[in-house]
Amino acid sequence: MTADAELLARRQAALAPGYQLFYDDPVHLVRGSGVWVEDAEGARLLDCYNNVPSVGHGHPRVVSALTTQAQRLNTHTRYLHETVVDLAERLGALLPGDLGVCFFVCTGTEANDLAVEIARVVTGRQGVVVSEHSYHGNSALVRLLSTDGYPAADRPPWLGVVEPPNTYRGPIRGADAGAPYADLVRVELERMAAREHAPAAWLVDTSWDSNGVLIAPDDYVERSARTVRGAGGLVIADEVQAGYCRLGVNFWGHENYRLVPDIVTLGKPMGAGHPVGAVVTTPAIAAAFAEQRSYFNTFGGNPVSAAVALAVLDVIEDEALLAHCADVGDHLGGGLLRLAERHDVIGNVQGSGLFWGLDLVTDRTTRDPIAYADARRLVTDCRQGGVLVGLTGRYSNVLKIRPPLVFERAHADHLLGVLDAALASFEPRGGGVGRTPGAEW
Amino acid sequence: MTADAELLARRQAALAPGYQLFYDDPVHLVRGSGVWVEDAEGARLLDCYNNVPSVGHGHPRVVSALTTQAQRLNTHTRYLHETVVDLAERLGALLPGDLGVCFFVCTGTEANDLAVEIARVVTGRQGVVVSEHSYHGNSALVRLLSTDGYPAADRPPWLGVVEPPNTYRGPIRGADAGAPYADLVRVELERMAAREHAPAAWLVDTSWDSNGVLIAPDDYVERSARTVRGAGGLVIADEVQAGYCRLGVNFWGHENYRLVPDIVTLGKPMGAGHPVGAVVTTPAIAAAFAEQRSYFNTFGGNPVSAAVALAVLDVIEDEALLAHCADVGDHLGGGLLRLAERHDVIGNVQGSGLFWGLDLVTDRTTRDPIAYADARRLVTDCRQGGVLVGLTGRYSNVLKIRPPLVFERAHADHLLGVLDAALASFEPRGGGVGRTPGAEW
Numbered sequence: 001m002t003a004d005a006e007l008l009a010r011r012q013a014a015l016a017p018g019y020q021l022f023y024d025d026p027v028h029l030v031r032g033s034g035v036w037v038e039d040a041e042g043a044r045l046l047d048c049y050n051n052v053p054s055v056g057h058g059h060p061r062v063v064s065a066l067t068t069q070a071q072r073l074n075t076h077t078r079y080l081h082e083t084v085v086d087l088a089e090r091l092g093a094l095l096p097g098d099l100g101v102c103f104f105v106c107t108g109t110e111a112n113d114l115a116v117e118i119a120r121v122v123t124g125r126q127g128v129v130v131s132e133h134s135y136h137g138n139s140a141l142v143r144l145l146s147t148d149g150y151p152a153a154d155r156p157p158w159l160g161v162v163e164p165p166n167t168y169r170g171p172i173r174g175a176d177a178g179a180p181y182a183d184l185v186r187v188e189l190e191r192m193a194a195r196e197h198a199p200a201a202w203l204v205d206t207s208w209d210s211n212g213v214l215i216a217p218d219d220y221v222e223r224s225a226r227t228v229r230g231a232g233g234l235v236i237a238d239e240v241q242a243g244y245c246r247l248g249v250n251f252w253g254h255e256n257y258r259l260v261p262d263i264v265t266l267g268k269p270m271g272a273g274h275p276v277g278a279v280v281t282t283p284a285i286a287a288a289f290a291e292q293r294s295y296f297n298t299f300g301g302n303p304v305s306a307a308v309a310l311a312v313l314d315v316i317e318d319e320a321l322l323a324h325c326a327d328v329g330d331h332l333g334g335g336l337l338r339l340a341e342r343h344d345v346i347g348n349v350q351g352s353g354l355f356w357g358l359d360l361v362t363d364r365t366t367r368d369p370i371a372y373a374d375a376r377r378l379v380t381d382c383r384q385g386g387v388l389v390g391l392t393g394r395y396s397n398v399l400k401i402r403p404p405l406v407f408e409r410a411h412a413d414h415l416l417g418v419l420d421a422a423l424a425s426f427e428p429r430g431g432g433v434g435r436t437p438g439a440e441w
Numbered sequence: 442m443t444a445d446a447e448l449l450a451r452r453q454a455a456l457a458p459g460y461q462l463f464y465d466d467p468v469h470l471v472r473g474s475g476v477w478v479e480d481a482e483g484a485r486l487l488d489c490y491n492n493v494p495s496v497g498h499g500h501p502r503v504v505s506a507l508t509t510q511a512q513r514l515n516t517h518t519r520y521l522h523e524t525v526v527d528l529a530e531r532l533g534a535l536l537p538g539d540l541g542v543c544f545f546v547c548t549g550t551e552a553n554d555l556a557v558e559i560a561r562v563v564t565g566r567q568g569v570v571v572s573e574h575s576y577h578g579n580s581a582l583v584r585l586l587s588t589d590g591y592p593a594a595d596r597p598p599w600l601g602v603v604e605p606p607n608t609y610r611g612p613i614r615g616a617d618a619g620a621p622y623a624d625l626v627r628v629e630l631e632r633m634a635a636r637e638h639a640p641a642a643w644l645v646d647t648s649w650d651s652n653g654v655l656i657a658p659d660d661y662v663e664r665s666a667r668t669v670r671g672a673g674g675l676v677i678a679d680e681v682q683a684g685y686c687r688l689g690v691n692f693w694g695h696e697n698y699r700l701v702p703d704i705v706t707l708g709k710p711m712g713a714g715h716p717v718g719a720v721v722t723t724p725a726i727a728a729a730f731a732e733q734r735s736y737f738n739t740f741g742g743n744p745v746s747a748a749v750a751l752a753v754l755d756v757i758e759d760e761a762l763l764a765h766c767a768d769v770g771d772h773l774g775g776g777l778l779r780l781a782e783r784h785d786v787i788g789n790v791q792g793s794g795l796f797w798g799l800d801l802v803t804d805r806t807t808r809d810p811i812a813y814a815d816a817r818r819l820v821t822d823c824r825q826g827g828v829l830v831g832l833t834g835r836y837s838n839v840l841k842i843r844p845p846l847v848f849e850r851a852h853a854d855h856l857l858g859v860l861d862a863a864l865a866s867f868e869p870r871g872g873g874v875g876r877t878p879g880a881e882w
Contacts, residue, residue: 007521014529015742016544016722017731021519028521032514050516052739058512067508071499073473074714075491078462080448080469088455103457106547106716107740113580138736139554141581149735268739273515275547275716275740281457290458294590295579298493298709299548299716301456 248353689794
């Protein structure tokens with residue numbers, strides 16, 4: 001038995017059977033630096049998938065902040081400490097409107113769980129609207145808001161589900177799709193009302209990551225938010241995927257659509273791997289919530305987590321990563337479009353900044369998604385070529401490219417070369433679309 | 442405005458109004474080492490309250506493990522990595538029976554949320570039994586299991602609530618209280634059945650932290666577990682407080698009562714401040730859950746969190762902290778009993794190891810709890826004397842002593858001296874028992 005096979009057997013015995021690994025022949029990573037990771041055999045792989053190490057694997061400033069504060073003190077928010085206050089102020093300064101009152105948590109799941117609770121307490125309603133095939137996390141509550149993970153028949157009556165604004169693959173296509181997609185929100189609110197539920201919130205990821213990385217029609221978000229607010233609901237922007245410069249246009253995804261959310265939730269990229277998340281809202285909403293509820297999270301906002309999250313913001317600012325992400329993103333996007341000219345399997349190139357999806361099809365006219373097994377084989381070929389990418393979308397046919405923000409033009413060229421070769425040798429065999437629920441790539 | 446007043450004002454603007462600080466004049470901590478913390482003015486305080494820095498503030502081995510792994514690699518469980526497997530095996534080896542299949546999360550809340558979901562999926566029932574005035578965490582689901590935080594009228598119909606086995610203050614007192622307290626579980630299951638709910642689980646913290654730190658009658662846990670299992674429910678041991686040597690008898694609280702739980706949940710002390718938690722169950726339960734559900738937590742079980750959790754276990758083993766905790770705990774317990782001989786306000790000394798509660802009373806015959814304001818003043822006096830302690834219990838009248846596990850006999854003597862002086866000058870003024878819900882000390 002090889003060392004990896006032995007580790008795999010131990011893992012299968014000690015971790016729950018639900019734990020999944022990427023690739024049939026799993027990648028055993030041992031170190032990482034910037035956009036590069038290295039496996040146990042010393043092979044270097046270009047990381048074009050992971051957004052958690054947002055400012056790059058093992059960024060020295062982040063590691064230094066982590067080490068320094070962990071040596072000095074790690075307690076909780078029931079003692080006075082600067083770092084958590086500094087962090088809250090920094091986030092408030094980055095957010096629009098009067099979004100500036102923070103709750104700190106440890107994961108995006110905890111952030112979304114709390115955000116929905118806040119919306120429910122403040123509005124006095126239970127209803128929540130999310131997208132079809134959404135993913136927002138894994139708690140008992142948030143799991144139900146993640147429509148990609150369980151059968152539609154099991155949806156609770158308070159849940160409203162709308163088609164995401166997929167103008168390439170969705171039911172409404174073309175340039176004027178904003179109003180009709182937003183109208184689906186109005187229709188869904190009517191259906192919820194028929195089930196005797198009114199909306200507490202619309203929870204939206206403005207990158208629509210789990211739908212294959214979408215750019216919505218320009219007016220979709222504003223129109224939908226107006227509809228939800230008109231019905232008395234709040235708008236929660238889940239910025240776990242779209243935030244932190246990812247889309248290369250603004251720091252936050254919601255800014256791309258001129259939306260000022262009522263509540264914003266943060267997770268994955270915020271600590272570059274360290275478990276930290278946040279809920280940010282307005283003074284009025286925070287005050288209304290506090291009238292009925294308190295909230296305390298032991299680890300949330302501890303001095304170490306806060307110091308790490310501050311270091312991530314410092315790096316983003318000092319290394320001008322938003323402009324960098326826009327520049328490299330344009331370069332990468334241009335390269336992907338050129339690949340699409342040569343490879344018919346690429347039905348659509350969608351995304352911006354350092355977040356792209358290639359919607360892969362068997363036929364550009366019918367837009368039928370390629371088989372999951374075929375998509376997996378393409379991703380495996382990329383890995384053999386030294387590049388880590390993933391899959392997303394309702395049919396798991398969208399190649400997902402989401403590297404750390406410090407990705408350079410040369411890295412983009414390297415990725416494009418490997419992808420070009422993988423696509424050139426790609427031979428679809430078919431075998432059914434879609435994937436096991438929860439088997440996120 | 443002093444620097445602290447300025448920081449406080451900034452904090453009040455940037456953090457949600459629900460955030461609470463210990464003490465009317467908050468403690469502004471800037472560094473910590475072992476059992477000592479230091480405030481911004483350079484005053485050293487003996488930490489007799491915090492269990493999160495379980496092996497001491499800033500333990501060099503924990504900081505070193507954190508730094509080394511953070512420099513090397515931080516990813517997630519969808520790539521193969523040793524540390525998470527090592528950690529799962531170490532936890533399995535420490536746990537009784539065939540408890541050895543792990544799920545990793547970031548907080549005790551996430552652990553309890555997932556554990557209850559597992560119990561519900563596996564049993565096909567919704568009911569959960571907890572103690573009166575319990576605390577298990579803060580997600581939408583787990584908040585409802587924390588009966589200390591919201592009015593009894595708001596309890597969901599699937600929730601069963603039983604009196605904890607408080608033989609000093611509860612409805613049943615004396616040596617033979619085990620069977621009658623366990624009978625309350627049977628009665629509550631009947632009430633749940635009348636509400637058309639059957640038990641998925643009994644969720645129990647075998648230190649009964651939020652009830653004032655209790656030692657249950659020896660047969661209570663076994664009898665209650667038998668009743669719950671007889672009705673088809675699982676037993677979940679919440680070891681966030683009672684585990685990790687805290688009670689100085691066994692590594693886990695449930696071992697003190699010869700209980701082999703079906704599911705164990707871990708949090709606070711596991712990472713000595715780093716946000717890591719776990720759910721451990723049996724292969725059979727894990728397999729039954731996996732038939733219906735998958736679970737993935739991005740940060741849960743990442744290489745850095747796993748390395749930190751392993752370092753904490755190494756320190757506990759290499760520094761023989763279980764035996765240490767038993768030894769210092771006996772010394773401390775003896776000292777507390779001597780204090781009780783001289784100070785009538787101490788109605789009862791309860792606990793073991795490095796977890797003690799002093800149930801403070803206005804009258805030893807009636808056992809009426811002292812006023813919250815009086816208890817707060819006593820804690821504040823201890824702080825003025827250089828010692829951090831807290832409050833717990835249904836009436837917030839129980840002085841809570843729960844120092845890091847590296848607490849020494851000399852530290853115990855120091856605490857006893859400060860406490861003796863505070864108790865000697867203690868003058869109850871009255872003013873009502875109890876506290877604001879959620880205002881945990």
